Amino acid sequence: MPPKLAFLLGILFVAFVYRVVERRRAANVFPALFLPLLWYILVSSRSTGVWLSVLGVPLPSGGGDTEGSIVDRTVYFVLCLIGLCILSRRNIEWGPIFRENRWLIVLYLFMFLSVAWSDYPWVSFKRLVKSFTAVVMVLVVLTDGDPFTAIETILRRGAYLLVPFSIIVIKYFRDIGVEYDWSGTGFSWRGLTTSKNMLGQMAMTSALCFVWSIARNWKKKRPWAIFDYLYLAMSLYLLKGSDNAVSMTSLSVFGVGFFIFLISFHLRNKPAIALRGLTALCVFILGILSILFVHTLSPFPEDSILGWAIRGLGRDMTLSGRTEIWTDVLKVASRDPLFGVGYGGFWIGRTANIPWDEHLSWVLGEGHNGYLDVYLQIGLIGVLLVLAVAFFARQGIIQSFAADFEYGRYRMTFLVVILFVNLTESTFLRGEHSLWFLFLLSVISVRSQNERKMEETAVDKSETAAQEQDA
Numbered sequence: 001m002p003p004k005l006a007f008l009l010g011i012l013f014v015a016f017v018y019r020v021v022e023r024r025r026a027a028n029v030f031p032a033l034f035l036p037l038l039w040y041i042l043v044s045s046r047s048t049g050v051w052l053s054v055l056g057v058p059l060p061s062g063g064g065d066t067e068g069s070i071v072d073r074t075v076y077f078v079l080c081l082i083g084l085c086i087l088s089r090r091n092i093e094w095g096p097i098f099r100e101n102r103w104l105i106v107l108y109l110f111m112f113l114s115v116a117w118s119d120y121p122w123v124s125f126k127r128l129v130k131s132f133t134a135v136v137m138v139l140v141v142l143t144d145g146d147p148f149t150a151i152e153t154i155l156r157r158g159a160y161l162l163v164p165f166s167i168i169v170i171k172y173f174r175d176i177g178v179e180y181d182w183s184g185t186g187f188s189w190r191g192l193t194t195s196k197n198m199l200g201q202m203a204m205t206s207a208l209c210f211v212w213s214i215a216r217n218w219k220k221k222r223p224w225a226i227f228d229y230l231y232l233a234m235s236l237y238l239l240k241g242s243d244n245a246v247s248m249t250s251l252s253v254f255g256v257g258f259f260i261f262l263i264s265f266h267l268r269n270k271p272a273i274a275l276r277g278l279t280a281l282c283v284f285i286l287g288i289l290s291i292l293f294v295h296t297l298s299p300f301p302e303d304s305i306l307g308w309a310i311r312g313l314g315r316d317m318t319l320s321g322r323t324e325i326w327t328d329v330l331k332v333a334s335r336d337p338l339f340g341v342g343y344g345g346f347w348i349g350r351t352a353n354i355p356w357d358e359h360l361s362w363v364l365g366e367g368h369n370g371y372l373d374v375y376l377q378i379g380l381i382g383v384l385l386v387l388a389v390a391f392f393a394r395q396g397i398i399q400s401f402a403a404d405f406e407y408g409r410y411r412m413t414f415l416v417v418i419l420f421v422n423l424t425e426s427t428f429l430r431g432e433h434s435l436w437f438l439f440l441l442s443v444i445s446v447r448s449q450n451e452r453k454m455e456e457t458a459v460d461k462s463e464t465a466a467q468e469q470d471a
Contacts, residue, residue, distance in 0.1 A: 018187075025224060041162065045192040097139075108131075114342045129431075134436055148448065204239055232429075279394060326372060340382060348457060367426055386429075
């Protein structure tokens, strides 16, 4: 098929899905959700400046290799301002939101303070604004009338565009959809995203979204159900990846997410057991992180249990070179173990920080471990704050089970999934990353209408009981 014809058919198919299929769903969401949807599409694919470059649009200079183009900065800044305007027009009780998310507020305050000791304070500040914009987008979603419907709608509508066009560019526009290794012989899929790992994470998220939709409407005869199955099949196809390079992290974590999705159904009326289970999963992930840290400092032999597990996942003992990277960056990070080098101040082009990086034909931009990257930027204090945000979000997640079970199940599933992903990939604190957006959607607590009604009913019942006792 000629590439232009494939592209045209893709446009017609996606337009049909948006105009016809999505209308039949009759999702009760506000028009303001277009803003976080646009944000999700951008952070799940490539920045505005990159897409304009792909289309041949000349861009103004500025930013160098440190922080994208001036177009990107302008787009992020405008999205942030519009999001703040939307929030200012909503009748939001900010006091409970601040109280219930105090650990996240402390984390962002510490990130802001760390700009003061960054070697590149202006770059750090711009990256902080980008990360703060992700918070604004999340609040626009969660202060919608129905948070779970809003989240599901954004993930689904984002997948409507990202999934089919990723397949099209992989098949017909390989200069966009495929990246080659340094020898020019091996290649991996990247679709509309920037790398095979990003593609795997986008496909994993989309697959879980459509699994969710299929499960919720299993016994209902919906005219649009066939499209859920179609998009699930396309998402799994992308998740598999090319024969040369597969994102094993995303594939493995999809299995974890699917498992949690299944078992959470049996916890619907058992909040105490759900809380203990979620706590156990967090401790388990922390244990794996500790083992990986020990393995980096003193590698385990191949015939050990860890060696068997790593080789079972199709990896070598260095986890495809990750432990070698971790060893080198830990040596550099030991200079500032408590406070780090400042938020966003480590992976900055070729100006940072690893001696062997300057001799490579490519630039390493992350440590392939989210916890390590937090440690590099804002030190041990930052790592503890991120863990505190995740740990203390558990109670709010379990409480949301009673008011909206699907919303609580979503929050629990994606929290665990993202904690797992960051064992071998880096998404924490990165405002331009889709999984940081999803992490914030999971941990930020904003009381929904159902939760407020349940609280008001409980208060009314207690007052009635007190009056009856007095009588």
